[in-house]
Amino acid sequence: MNAVHSQQASAPAPTTISSKDPKAAAAAASDMNIVRRKLTGYVGFANLPNQWHRKSVRKGFNFNVMVVGESGLGKSTLVNTLFNTSLYPPKERKAPSLDISKTVAIQSISADIEENGVRLRLTVVDTPGFGDYINNDESWDPIVKNIEQRFDAYLDQENKVNRMNIVDNRIHAVVFFIQPTGHSLKPLDVEVMKKLHTKVNLIPVIAKADTLTDEEIAAFKARILADIQYNKIHIFEGPRYELDDEETIAENAEIMSKVPFAVVGANAEVSTADGRKVRGRRYPWGVIEVDNEEHCDFVKLRQMLIRTHMEELKEHTNNQLYENYRSDKLTSMGVQQDSSVFKEINPAVKQEEERSLHEAKLAKMEMEMKMVFQQKVAEKESKLRQSEEELYARHREMKEQLERQRQELEEKKTRIEQGRPLEEKGKRKGFSLR
Ligand SMILES: Nc1nc2c(ncn2[C@@H]2O[C@H](COP(=O)(O)OP(=O)(O)OP(=O)(O)O)[C@@H](O)[C@H]2O)c(=O)[nH]1
Ligand SMILES: [Mg+2]
Known part of the structure; x- marks a missing residue:
């Protein structure tokens, strides 16, 4: 039905042709390429989305996020914040842990969550912060290696005889923490982002946003986006579908307008001045609430990852990032693509070539x-x-x-x-x- 509407919208004089009127249909077909028909009975392909839905629900979903950034920016705290929210059902909720120590190895935390019968396995990979040393060259190496290993593992599975139960451990999104300096991107950040942007969807965030005022955050966001553009770094941008309903378009635009998200992480429950118990950070002058959209973009980041853009992130990882990695890898391994298969062949030239070959053969004989x-x-x-x-x-x-x-x-x-x-x-x- 949608297709019928959209085609009508583009044609100057919309005419709906009933399948009962073959004459009119034939006349209309002569001056357009597509015959538009309004179905008079129920065929059933409108049920396709439902089939797809049932299949996906049965299979369940999985999603892998990685946090990357300089040391001490609150990556581990944010991972915990993420897992302490709606990720665990209330009874299983972990006690908030305050003693987060420096991360020294890459570690992943998974949770199986279920909402309205839809299962999701969410994995967050926490990485040690870089930038602690005088010479930080290659300090991001373990991270890049980890991402590549995950691609390799997937490639291995794809090359097996049985490809039915492939486990997708590829990183679908990297939340990249930027120090809240209020100035510009650091050269080290630029370098690391450049190492990562061809392999993963980058989602930049301003860490510890509670240290900046609203005006400072707005200015810093603009500066970061300008730096990213200047350095030709690709960050994830949600696609815009014109067919979506207005509400969805507005919601997506709202989320994307917040990039780079200004986030605050906190695992402690504190009480606000008006007596509410919230997760947040208490300061002598007040409380900053993690789950309050007025205070920071944490909720928007979580929405984007889990509610609105998860499929896009996964699709882009599979269709572009992994595909590029895969073809580069196979080419470097010596698997060659026969480009002549894809070359357009001009029959006259081909015939001429064959003729001269044949003549040479005759002369030799x-x-x-x-x-x-x-x-x-x-x-x-x-x-x-x-x-x-x-x-x-x-x-x-x-x-x-x-x-x-x-x-x-x-x-x-x-x-x-x-x-x-x-x-x-x-x-x-x-x-x-x-
Ligand atoms: N002000 C402020 N402090 C924060 C925030 N998030 C975390 N912190 C504090 O920052 C310190 C470092 O936090 P971590 O989560 O260990 O930082 P990390 O990025 O995991 O550090 P590495 O593991 O060394 O890379 C801790 O004392 C946190 O309490 C935040 O949003 N605002
Ligand atoms: Mg850490």
Whole structure:
């Protein structure tokens, strides 16, 4: 139905063609490419989203987030804040822990959460902060390696014979903590973001936003976005779907307008001046509430990750980030793509190529045949010459023999004429004749 509406909207004079009126349909088809039909009966494909929904619910969802940033910016505190909210059902809620110590290794925390029968396995990967050393080169290396290892593991699973139960441990989003300096992005942050932005969806946040005033936060946000643009760093941007309803569009725009989110982390429950118990940080001048949108963007960040943009983050990770990593990896391993498969082929050029190849082959064959022929001729000639010589020799021999016989006879003749007796040999011959 949606398609019908959208097409009508784009055509100048909307005409709805009923399938009962073939004449009108044929006439309309001649001046447009698509015949629009209003279905008169129920076909059933409107149920596709429901099928998809049921299938997804049955399979459940998983989502992996990583927190990255300089040391001491409150990453571990925020992870705990995230898990202490709606992530655990109230009875299982962890007691708020105040003693968060410096993170020294990459560790992941998972929780299976269920809401209205939809299951989600949320994993948050906490990383040790960088920037503690005088030389911070490569201090982000373990993080990049961890992200790549997760891609590798997924690639391995994809290459197995059985691909039915692939576990997706790839990082779908990185929450990147920026120190609340109020100035600009630090060179180290720029460097780390540049290392990460081709591999993960970056979501920048201003850490410990309670240390800045509202005006300072607004100015700092603008400055950070400008720095990000100047350094050509890609941060995650939610897509805009024109087909969404107005409420959704407005909600998404509202969330995206808060990037980089100014967040505050706190695990302690404190009581406010008006007697409410809230999670927040208490200062001599008042309380900052984590879950109050007036106070910070923590709720917006959580909404974006879990409620509004989770599928987009996962899709972008799979279709772009992982795909790029995968093809680079396979190319570097020597798996080559036969680019000719994708090349457009011009039949005339192709025919010409084939013809010249064929001609070259023919010329080669002809030359070979000529050579063989010449060789055979030469052999025959030499044979003939040999037998000719033999013939001459025999001829000469026979001639000489004849000459000798003639001379003998001549001699005999003169002897007979002179009356001289024939030689003994002749006598004997005479005797034998008698
Ligand atoms: N003012 C303020 N302090 C915070 C906030 N979040 C955390 N802190 C404090 O900052 C200190 C460091 O917090 P952590 O969560 O350990 O920081 P981290 O980023 O995990 O540090 P590393 O593990 O060393 O990278 C703790 O004393 C926290 O109580 C915040 O939003 N505002
Ligand atoms: Mg930590």
